[in-house]
């Protein structure tokens with residue numbers, strides 16, 4: 513998949529580009545209403561959808577037609593049903609559900625992007641709440657956790673496939689591993705491995721609940737702490753994924769050095785993020801980098817070269833850079 517943008521050389525193309533936020537909001541609203549779950553087993557007419565979702569009815573036909581035009585619904589006679597992608601990824605009780613990302617985008621990123629001008633003028637984050645506030649409120653943290661699950665659900669199998677050095681009977685540590693969704697997938701794919709997750713202590717209850725749901729209690733261990741202040745456990749493979757971009761270059765260097773130091777001799781450090789490669793970099797990755805402008809204090813995406821420089825200074829060797837899924841870059845580093 514490549515980022516596609518409307519033709520910006522014509523007035524019509526510019527207006528389409530200007531209205532692209534409407535497409536995003538149409539998707540976010542459908543997930544907020546849980547429309548795709550409602551239609552999963554039971555395609556419905558406009559009136560049935562109005563009743564099931566308790567909507568007013570005004571605008572509904574246009575809205576449903578917009579979702580058809582966006583490829584999210586299909587219309588069969590007078591009934592609407594989920595298109596294949598929506599049915600696979602946006603039905604809330606499915607294990608492949610990525611709607612946690614969409615919901616959190618609706619509550620956090622969507623309003624923050626409304627303040628992009630302000631962010632560019634001041635350099636200041638625009639969400640009005642920092643991550644410490646997110647972590648303090650279990651309801652908001654739950655939303656964040658589901659957003660991360662939405663991404664790692666897709667990324668996990670790609671990471672497992674991309675790296676061929678999972679050590680039989682060894683250990684893997686996911687630093688900033690959230691509630692263990694990636695670590696859990698790795699241990700399921702390589703049952704001899706012991707999994708470890710290091711994250712803020714407030715993530716502990718979410719981790720315990722998730723491991724029980726995955727049937728992995730006792731096979732993946734949680735280490736609560738602050739990775740800027742507390743020691744990391746050692747492991748054969750250490751992962752740092754979608755973590756460095758939350759921080760400024762100085763803190764990225766510190767954290768990479770600390771993760772490298774936690775790798776056992778002969779082991780590997782895996783770093784992945786929406787790294788900025790090419791001139792100009794991919795649209796999708798620039799968008800995520802600007803997300804970081806809007807939601808973090810100093811964070812941004814960065815080129816793989818920055819990881820190389822900091823890691824080699826810490827005594828690691830670069831093995832390779834490779835694509836991970838559509839947008840991420842994985843840097844594989846080795847410690848001799």
Ligand SMILES: C[S@@+](CC[C@H](N)C(=O)[O-])C[C@H]1O[C@@H](n2cnc3c(N)ncnc32)[C@H](O)[C@@H]1O
Pocket residue numbers: 660663664687688689690691694710711712715737738739740752753754755
């Ligand atoms: C953007 S998420 C990345 C989740 C996952 N690794 C992924 O690939 O998507 C960043 C994670 O780092 C954790 N985190 C942020 N600051 C932290 C800190 N100071 N110490 C430990 N964990 C932290 C967050 O709680 C969150 O789970």
